[in-house]
Amino acid sequence: MKKPIIILTTLALITLGGIYTKHQYDEKQEKVKTAELELFDKAKKRMTDYINANYKDIGKIDFSNKYEIDPMGGINAEGYLNGNKEKEFWGIYDNSNDTITSSYVDAKEKPECKDKPCEY
Known part of the structure; x- marks a missing residue:
């Protein structure tokens, strides 16, 4: 009689442990996704x-x-740019330096920014 109770209790504990671990994992993934979206907004x-x-x-x-x-x-x-899907751009945002490190923009540069990027 005690053996089935011990087996059921063990299964219940394993199940509850699995549910708790899955919940913790999901919360961590949600925090990572939120941090990524915040970084993406900053990059934009x-x-x-x-x-x-x-x-x-x-x-x-x-x-x-x-x-x-x-x-x-x-x-x-x-x-x-400007609603024209042929005028593309891309850039890599470096969060540690808070700058755009590499980019391509299909637009005319301002004359004062040709040799060195202007402050932004």
Whole structure:
């Protein structure tokens, strides 16, 4: 009679432990995803500042919702300009230095920003 009770109690404890572990894992994944989205929003803001400071005739900046985080912690931001999907841009935002480290923008640079990127 005691053997079935011990087996059921053990199974219940294992099940509860698994449920608790899964809950903890899900919470951690949610925090990681939230941190990534906050970083992506910051990257979009800095990319907007960078484009507006260094390029002329920019009316509207549309961002893609996809992003990648590289192993060094940089995150890419990409999209298109002025509602024209052929006028593409992309850039890598370096969070530790709060700068755009590498970029391509299909627009005309401001003359004062050709040799060295302007402050943004």
